[in-house]
Amino acid sequence: MAVLHRWAAVFVLALAAMTPAAVTAQGSGKPLRITITDGVIEPLPISIPPFVPDSPDAAQLANDITAVIAANLTGSGLFREIPRAAHIGRITNFNQPVTYTDWSAINSDALITGSAGTTSDGRIVVKFRLHDVFAQSELGAGQQFVGTRDDWRRMAHKVSDQVYARLTGESGYFDSKLVFVSESGAKNARRKRLAVMDQDGANVQYLTDDNSIVISPRWSPDNSQIVYTSYETGTPTVFVLNTGTLQKRPLAGVQGFTSAPRFSPDGRRVLYAAGQGGNSDIFVLDLASGRSQQLTNTAAIETEPSFSPDGSQIVFESDRSGTQQIYVMPANGGNARKVSQGNGRYGTPVWSPRGDLIAFTKMRAGQFHIGVMRTDGSGERELTNSFLDEGPTWSPNGRVISFFRETAGESGARTLYTVDLTGRVLRPVRTPEFASDPSWSALLP
Amino acid sequence: MKAGVILLCAAVALSACSRGENADDLFDQNIGGPGAGGIDPAAGFGTVIGPDGQPIEVSSIEYFNQVIGDRVLFPVDQSTLTAEASSILDQQATWLLARPNAQILIEGHADEQGTREYNIRLSARRASAVRDYLVTKGIPDGRLSTVPFGKERPEAVCSNESCWSRNRRAVTVVTGGLGA
Numbered sequence: 001m002a003v004l005h006r007w008a009a010v011f012v013l014a015l016a017a018m019t020p021a022a023v024t025a026q027g028s029g030k031p032l033r034i035t036i037t038d039g040v041i042e043p044l045p046i047s048i049p050p051f052v053p054d055s056p057d058a059a060q061l062a063n064d065i066t067a068v069i070a071a072n073l074t075g076s077g078l079f080r081e082i083p084r085a086a087h088i089g090r091i092t093n094f095n096q097p098v099t100y101t102d103w104s105a106i107n108s109d110a111l112i113t114g115s116a117g118t119t120s121d122g123r124i125v126v127k128f129r130l131h132d133v134f135a136q137s138e139l140g141a142g143q144q145f146v147g148t149r150d151d152w153r154r155m156a157h158k159v160s161d162q163v164y165a166r167l168t169g170e171s172g173y174f175d176s177k178l179v180f181v182s183e184s185g186a187k188n189a190r191r192k193r194l195a196v197m198d199q200d201g202a203n204v205q206y207l208t209d210d211n212s213i214v215i216s217p218r219w220s221p222d223n224s225q226i227v228y229t230s231y232e233t234g235t236p237t238v239f240v241l242n243t244g245t246l247q248k249r250p251l252a253g254v255q256g257f258t259s260a261p262r263f264s265p266d267g268r269r270v271l272y273a274a275g276q277g278g279n280s281d282i283f284v285l286d287l288a289s290g291r292s293q294q295l296t297n298t299a300a301i302e303t304e305p306s307f308s309p310d311g312s313q314i315v316f317e318s319d320r321s322g323t324q325q326i327y328v329m330p331a332n333g334g335n336a337r338k339v340s341q342g343n344g345r346y347g348t349p350v351w352s353p354r355g356d357l358i359a360f361t362k363m364r365a366g367q368f369h370i371g372v373m374r375t376d377g378s379g380e381r382e383l384t385n386s387f388l389d390e391g392p393t394w395s396p397n398g399r400v401i402s403f404f405r406e407t408a409g410e411s412g413a414r415t416l417y418t419v420d421l422t423g424r425v426l427r428p429v430r431t432p433e434f435a436s437d438p439s440w441s442a443l444l445p
Numbered sequence: 446m447k448a449g450v451i452l453l454c455a456a457v458a459l460s461a462c463s464r465g466e467n468a469d470d471l472f473d474q475n476i477g478g479p480g481a482g483g484i485d486p487a488a489g490f491g492t493v494i495g496p497d498g499q500p501i502e503v504s505s506i507e508y509f510n511q512v513i514g515d516r517v518l519f520p521v522d523q524s525t526l527t528a529e530a531s532s533i534l535d536q537q538a539t540w541l542l543a544r545p546n547a548q549i550l551i552e553g554h555a556d557e558q559g560t561r562e563y564n565i566r567l568s569a570r571r572a573s574a575v576r577d578y579l580v581t582k583g584i585p586d587g588r589l590s591t592v593p594f595g596k597e598r599p600e601a602v603c604s605n606e607s608c609w610s611r612n613r614r615a616v617t618v619v620t621g622g623l624g625a
Contacts, residue, residue, distance in 0.1 A: 317563065437561070
């Protein structure tokens, strides 16, 4: 089994502002800005000429980093890369003044210039500048990132996040990870193990063996732990796994069949569902004291709890009305109000990290949908539609949702996808095996 | 398991016919113990002729699984026992009462038309319904345990009702205590 230590170990990413490029900014009023809305978005034309290698041995590295940045930005659906064949200008020196007319002539609103090189002690240095072509100025200061060679993709993600943030006014999501269930074998004897990878599918590493069924892994807010449900003890039990040491143990203080764990925003508590027989209620465990508090008490199936980002409310699913529906209650329990309003069954609610939306799985007329609605249930929108779409998880900035899709029949292939909030930018995330139950980490430090 | 049970009975009858006997005579000839007399073979001991014409010990797990039927099926999103399910569980209970050391694990399952977590809980309800029924029939609670598998372990892998109906099941697994 591959081991995870590397990324979880101490990782220093030096970040330093650099002096602006020699060209003086010619401000032309409003800064270049993409406004992310639920409406139609015209992707912003952007040019990403190859990063300049600082030395001949950095040529491959520079190309690879450029490719990852381009894939991140275009993959978001917010940017359209202008093909290199259309470029007039050539960036051959990171510090050369940019001839903006070369880029405005091809209607490129934004331009990224950069370089990549290695230091004498084997580390790599990545620099970039973001340009507002029509304003003929830099957008923010140039930056450099220093890290180990193994972390070159992370530096590309850091650059991507900076570009995304400067052009949208919102934080990015590229330097982040997905934990998921990696699946192999026949549909009636699936083997499952936890795996983690970069959000773009790179650097897959396995966290557990596949001797027991594992489901629903979720990150702690600081990415240091993962809670999940395992059948290791014979029955579904919530486990906690340290992402640095890979040590795992049943979550102390829980009883019965326990499942659907999720950390509180402060990382000090874990919500979960528990029940011995046919019943299931919502509980919250205080990790420091080991004390559990029961938050719901009905004969219904109540599960999949998720805190609001301010910690004041909990969204969960319950079939207390007869079918699976979504409810919101105060963080200490008490009156729950039904918020799902449409036709069909609703499950797996997850509160957006922005606080504005709840993502869910919806089952209606034999089809599955990933959808979002406001926290009072209004403004519901179905983002996807297939034989079986399930298990949404939010990107750290609340603008993208990952989920898994399963095809019908004996082959029953499960694949991870991402979809943006418009529902139009739908992409598979490649994994070595079948994959399900994604959970998106917070941005890495 | 309706189709399966009917098939089994038909096969027993067929094998009986081929020997010029009727099925009841087979039980009468071979069964001893508390159920002897042919009234309720599940409570008895001895040997019957199985669906494939081969003898099956009444005390064997094969008899429990194949002749009585080790599973009951449920309608979509339901955990209430049907009349047919209760009938199978009655026979299971009779057999289990006659074997007081048998330990029982009841697996709950669901079809794939639901979310993973909900289906685990739904299958827990199904396993619990079977457990509760067997307890009412006199099986001590301490002999029974349950595990909910949700849609994690389908028996049939197609994606239509012919498979889904087989996957919405609770399976009574005899895990030990039958002796040699």
